[in-house]
Amino acid sequence: MSLAQVAAKIGATLAHPEDADFIVQDVATLDKATNDNLAFLDNPKYRDQFSATKAGAVIIHPDMAPFAPQGVKLLLTPTPYKSYALAAQAFYPESRPDAHISDMARIHPSAKIGNGAYIGDFVTIGENVVIGDGAWIESHAAIGHGVQLGNNCRVGPHSSVSHAIIGNNVRLYPGVRIGQDGFGFAIDPTGFVKVPQLGRVVIGDHIEIGANSCIDRGAQGDTTIGSGTWVDNLVQIGHNVKMGRGCVIVSQCGIAGSTELGDFVVLGGQVGVAGHLKIGSMARVAAKSGVTKNIPPKEEWMGYPAMPMKTFLRQTVKLNQLVQKTKV
Amino acid sequence: MSLAQVAAKIGATLAHPEDADFIVQDVATLDKATNDNLAFLDNPKYRDQFSATKAGAVIIHPDMAPFAPQGVKLLLTPTPYKSYALAAQAFYPESRPDAHISDMARIHPSAKIGNGAYIGDFVTIGENVVIGDGAWIESHAAIGHGVQLGNNCRVGPHSSVSHAIIGNNVRLYPGVRIGQDGFGFAIDPTGFVKVPQLGRVVIGDHIEIGANSCIDRGAQGDTTIGSGTWVDNLVQIGHNVKMGRGCVIVSQCGIAGSTELGDFVVLGGQVGVAGHLKIGSMARVAAKSGVTKNIPPKEEWMGYPAMPMKTFLRQTVKLNQLVQKTKV
Amino acid sequence: MSLAQVAAKIGATLAHPEDADFIVQDVATLDKATNDNLAFLDNPKYRDQFSATKAGAVIIHPDMAPFAPQGVKLLLTPTPYKSYALAAQAFYPESRPDAHISDMARIHPSAKIGNGAYIGDFVTIGENVVIGDGAWIESHAAIGHGVQLGNNCRVGPHSSVSHAIIGNNVRLYPGVRIGQDGFGFAIDPTGFVKVPQLGRVVIGDHIEIGANSCIDRGAQGDTTIGSGTWVDNLVQIGHNVKMGRGCVIVSQCGIAGSTELGDFVVLGGQVGVAGHLKIGSMARVAAKSGVTKNIPPKEEWMGYPAMPMKTFLRQTVKLNQLVQKTKV
Numbered sequence: 001m002s003l004a005q006v007a008a009k010i011g012a013t014l015a016h017p018e019d020a021d022f023i024v025q026d027v028a029t030l031d032k033a034t035n036d037n038l039a040f041l042d043n044p045k046y047r048d049q050f051s052a053t054k055a056g057a058v059i060i061h062p063d064m065a066p067f068a069p070q071g072v073k074l075l076l077t078p079t080p081y082k083s084y085a086l087a088a089q090a091f092y093p094e095s096r097p098d099a100h101i102s103d104m105a106r107i108h109p110s111a112k113i114g115n116g117a118y119i120g121d122f123v124t125i126g127e128n129v130v131i132g133d134g135a136w137i138e139s140h141a142a143i144g145h146g147v148q149l150g151n152n153c154r155v156g157p158h159s160s161v162s163h164a165i166i167g168n169n170v171r172l173y174p175g176v177r178i179g180q181d182g183f184g185f186a187i188d189p190t191g192f193v194k195v196p197q198l199g200r201v202v203i204g205d206h207i208e209i210g211a212n213s214c215i216d217r218g219a220q221g222d223t224t225i226g227s228g229t230w231v232d233n234l235v236q237i238g239h240n241v242k243m244g245r246g247c248v249i250v251s252q253c254g255i256a257g258s259t260e261l262g263d264f265v266v267l268g269g270q271v272g273v274a275g276h277l278k279i280g281s282m283a284r285v286a287a288k289s290g291v292t293k294n295i296p297p298k299e300e301w302m303g304y305p306a307m308p309m310k311t312f313l314r315q316t317v318k319l320n321q322l323v324q325k326t327k328v
Numbered sequence: 329m330s331l332a333q334v335a336a337k338i339g340a341t342l343a344h345p346e347d348a349d350f351i352v353q354d355v356a357t358l359d360k361a362t363n364d365n366l367a368f369l370d371n372p373k374y375r376d377q378f379s380a381t382k383a384g385a386v387i388i389h390p391d392m393a394p395f396a397p398q399g400v401k402l403l404l405t406p407t408p409y410k411s412y413a414l415a416a417q418a419f420y421p422e423s424r425p426d427a428h429i430s431d432m433a434r435i436h437p438s439a440k441i442g443n444g445a446y447i448g449d450f451v452t453i454g455e456n457v458v459i460g461d462g463a464w465i466e467s468h469a470a471i472g473h474g475v476q477l478g479n480n481c482r483v484g485p486h487s488s489v490s491h492a493i494i495g496n497n498v499r500l501y502p503g504v505r506i507g508q509d510g511f512g513f514a515i516d517p518t519g520f521v522k523v524p525q526l527g528r529v530v531i532g533d534h535i536e537i538g539a540n541s542c543i544d545r546g547a548q549g550d551t552t553i554g555s556g557t558w559v560d561n562l563v564q565i566g567h568n569v570k571m572g573r574g575c576v577i578v579s580q581c582g583i584a585g586s587t588e589l590g591d592f593v594v595l596g597g598q599v600g601v602a603g604h605l606k607i608g609s610m611a612r613v614a615a616k617s618g619v620t621k622n623i624p625p626k627e628e629w630m631g632y633p634a635m636p637m638k639t640f641l642r643q644t645v646k647l648n649q650l651v652q653k654t655k656v
Numbered sequence: 657m658s659l660a661q662v663a664a665k666i667g668a669t670l671a672h673p674e675d676a677d678f679i680v681q682d683v684a685t686l687d688k689a690t691n692d693n694l695a696f697l698d699n700p701k702y703r704d705q706f707s708a709t710k711a712g713a714v715i716i717h718p719d720m721a722p723f724a725p726q727g728v729k730l731l732l733t734p735t736p737y738k739s740y741a742l743a744a745q746a747f748y749p750e751s752r753p754d755a756h757i758s759d760m761a762r763i764h765p766s767a768k769i770g771n772g773a774y775i776g777d778f779v780t781i782g783e784n785v786v787i788g789d790g791a792w793i794e795s796h797a798a799i800g801h802g803v804q805l806g807n808n809c810r811v812g813p814h815s816s817v818s819h820a821i822i823g824n825n826v827r828l829y830p831g832v833r834i835g836q837d838g839f840g841f842a843i844d845p846t847g848f849v850k851v852p853q854l855g856r857v858v859i860g861d862h863i864e865i866g867a868n869s870c871i872d873r874g875a876q877g878d879t880t881i882g883s884g885t886w887v888d889n890l891v892q893i894g895h896n897v898k899m900g901r902g903c904v905i906v907s908q909c910g911i912a913g914s915t916e917l918g919d920f921v922v923l924g925g926q927v928g929v930a931g932h933l934k935i936g937s938m939a940r941v942a943a944k945s946g947v948t949k950n951i952p953p954k955e956e957w958m959g960y961p962a963m964p965m966k967t968f969l970r971q972t973v974k975l976n977q978l979v980q981k982t983k984v
Contacts (some may be wrong), residue, residue, distance in 0.1 A: 102482065106430075106432060106450070122450050122468070124448070124449050124450065140450070142467045142485040142486065142502075149548050156384070156481050158468070158486050160484070160485040160486055160502040175486070175503055177501070177502045177503050179539055180484065180501050180538075180539050183538065183558070183560040183578065183579065185413065185558060186409040186410035186412075187410075187576075188407070188410050190573070191534060192558060192574070193410050194413065194577075195409070195412070195416060196413070196416040198355075198416065198420055207503070212540050214538075214539045214561040214562060214579075216539075216561070220356060220357045220368055221357055221360060222359070232626075234562060236579040236580055236597075238579070247385075254579050254580045254597050254598055256578075256615075259473075270598070272580075272598045272615055272616050274615060290598075290615060304616055315647075315651050318651045318654040319647070319650075320462045322654060
């Protein structure tokens with residue numbers, strides 16, 4: 001692909017128009033790239049790698065152009081990481097298996113499966129399941145009675161899905177657990193009394209749910225995940241959680257029952273959020289925080305218990321001063 | 329079901345006896361209920377929903393009766409959540425599949441399976457396994473050699489069980505891992521030396537183990553889970569942990585090897601407990617705490633490292649004061 | 657086995673040579689051992705059990721000899737836990753099933769499987785997979801296209817492996833997820849843009865990966881796990897993490913993308929490490945810490961955010977003093 005073609009695909013401009021016909025063979029990292037590779041610089045931590053790179057061309061923010069080593073061609077864009085993502089997609093278009101239904105799958109005769117589906121070995125598909133066009137159901141997946149999946153969904157090996165309505169272009173990674181009963185019981189001296197879990201999990205479009213993550217069905221009403229939300233591995237989402245659009249939930253977070261997240265909320269890794277809270281749209285919570293209060297929209301919080309980031313940092317500075325002054 | 333019938337089933341009393349013949353069609357949440365639905369109020373956070381509810385009847389604590397909107401029938405009980413649980417059970421009795429053994433399961437001829445069992449597709453059941461009456465083994469479960477399950481157990485899809493003795497009315501959620509080797513090795517400069525894991529997992533009666541949770545077999549002696557204990561999703565229970573009766577272990581907790589919990593211990597979400605500790609009966613640990621010491625019975629602890637709740641709160645107040653006074 | 661034979665196998669010496677012919681029937685814990693059992697004392701917490709033990713013989717550090725109860729034979733070694741591990745291995749040599757390939761497995765004709773392999777029921781093995789001699793692939797495992805496993809590997813039930821090169825003597829526990837896409841996307845107001853994940857997972861020799869743990873494939877380049885490293889249950893290892901030799905990663909840790917660990921690094925349970933960091937060889941991080949900075953080799957860190965252990969402890973002492981002095 002010529003650099004001009006790449007630039008057009010990724011929304012970047014050539015620093016030097018005379019590089020337009022330079023041919024790029026592959027994408028690579030700054031430190032591994034060779035002279036026909038395209039690399040990128042996004043995280044400033046890697047500026048030294050940029051200065052020493054042998055890449056033929058690099059995608060960078062215009063501000064970084066002065067640090068470019070001699071002879072490296074430059075593609076300029078205010079969003080180098082997004083542009084790299086688009087370049088990598090161009091070099092490595094997603095492949096998927098041809099349509100196929102395994103003779104070792106167990107599919108209920110009442111299930112409806114769309115055109116072009118791939119159903120792997122040892123998959124189970126229950127009564128009245130509806131699966132859209134272009135599905136890719138990997139080996140050993142278990143799709144329970146009445147589940148609906150939209151078009152172009154991918155379900156990873158060993159995933160289990162029950163009591164769920166899932167939109168289009170959703171990807172469940174291996175070992176995902178969707179739709180099991182939530183943790184609901186009334187505590188009683190004579191033994192806990194189970195609260196029947198009657199709701200569903202409703203998942204929008206363009207969503208990824210990471211490996212071994214769990215999303216419980218609603219107790220009453222539904223657990224909902226808004227379109228465009230990405231959930232990493234080993235995340236726990238309790239019953240009746242409502243999550244908006246475009247949220248990012250990093251690995252090993254836990255969100256307790258009935259908590260509501262607005263749109264574009266970001267939770268760093270291992271964050272815990274207590275139940276029955278409201279986290280406003282565009283709020284951000286630093287990794288490993290423990291959230292025990294509502295967070296207003298657009299605020300950044302941190303700590304255990306979590307507090308606004310400014311308060312956390314001011315407290316940390318002051319405590320350090322106090323500690324410095326104290327003589328033991 | 330008439331309100332009088334419901335009241336009898338759930339241990340509540342009618343605020344107004346003349347409501348006895350009112351017919352309830354379903355249970356619902358306060359905000360979604362219609363005029364033939366039964367709702368409940370337990371968490372005071374939802375009192376506004378109570379005042380605005382369109383439910384036909386509501387289960388409440390007698391103290392909340394004055395806040396009831398006009399025309400709503402009231403069922404009074406000191407334990408509204410438990411009563412709701414019983415009402416929901418009455419409207420939605422647990423259903424289970426009819427007895428059936430899949431022709432696509434692999435069951436060792438020496439295994440003994442009780443009456444009325446349902447064995448799903450692609451299940452494996454090993455040598456000398458004993459499974460009680462009324463078992464419900466969902467698809468893709470793997471029950472290893474010599475495992476014993478009592479009556480009325482349910483094993484979720486993709487669960488694996490080995491080296492385990494399990495009582496009656498136990499439910500394992502999808503992806504549960506029971507009986508694998510614990511994390512046991514001697515550190516040595518020439519490479520770690522594995523310590524053979526020789527014990528079992530012994531699980532009592534009326535227990536639920538949440539999705540993708542892990543319980544390791546004992547190194548020597550057994551890992552034990554007392555009757556009536558509920559474990560949420562993604563919990564880690566190390567080798568030789570001893571857990572008493574009626575404990576509640578919320579999602580993503582980790583309990584390190586050889587630690588002992590008494591009866592009715594409650595661990596909030598994401599709590600970590602170090603190894604070789606004793607947590608007394610009825611102790612409670614707040615979410616996300618890190619426990620490094622023994623906790624006496626009935627105490628409430630919090631923090632990292634965890635300390636008695638009172639100490640934690642006093643410290644927090646004082647530190648806030650110190651920080652307020654400090655000028656930067 | 658005679659005590660002299662045991663001593664030779666485990667690198668210990670008899671406290672009293674006249675005990676050489678004493679016959680040991682089994683290994684056991686101090687509190688459960690009977691008079692023909694061999695126990696050990698390593699953790700000083702259990703010294704009381706040692707003084708009261710009914711074991712016939714005990715493996716101990718020479719310093720503990722004075723606390724031995726009357727009549728108990730003693731095996732002396734500076735490393736009692738390692739010696740116990742070797743003794744237990746002698747009494748309980750690892751057993752494995754005979755060579756066998758299930759007629760209910762789905763193995764691609766192009767896959768190469770070494771001598772003596774056991775392939776369980778409902779296993780899937782993809783195109784061009786290479787599996788070494790002595791493999792033990794348990795039921796329901798899914799080995800994706802092109803994966804390579806060395807000799808004497810064991811893959812637990814319901815594990816999924818893709819895009820991976822795995823060495824010899826590697827054990828994957830049940831439900832392990834290896835090689836799925838990492839959490840990589842560029843954030844964009846019009847919807848996140850997926851960054852194609854193009855790398856592999858490269859795993860050395862003599863490694864254990866605990867139940868339900870996840871290791872993502874590299875985005876570009878590989879995620880690598882050095883030989884002799886042990887990973888516990890429910891651990892998350894992000895894309896492009898590089899881990900050295902002999903590391904110990906305790907349960908529920910999370911290591912974010914591109915972070916590098918040297919050799920013999922120890923992370924306690926529930927530790928979180930941010931992305932793009934360097935943790936030096938032989939560094940140790942206390943359980944539940946949140947690491948946000950590089951850690952130099954051999955240092956011990958703790959806290960949230962993590963700091964050198966000495967700083968953490970000094971700070972804790974001083975803060976306690978300040979709090980004591982403050983009057984409310």
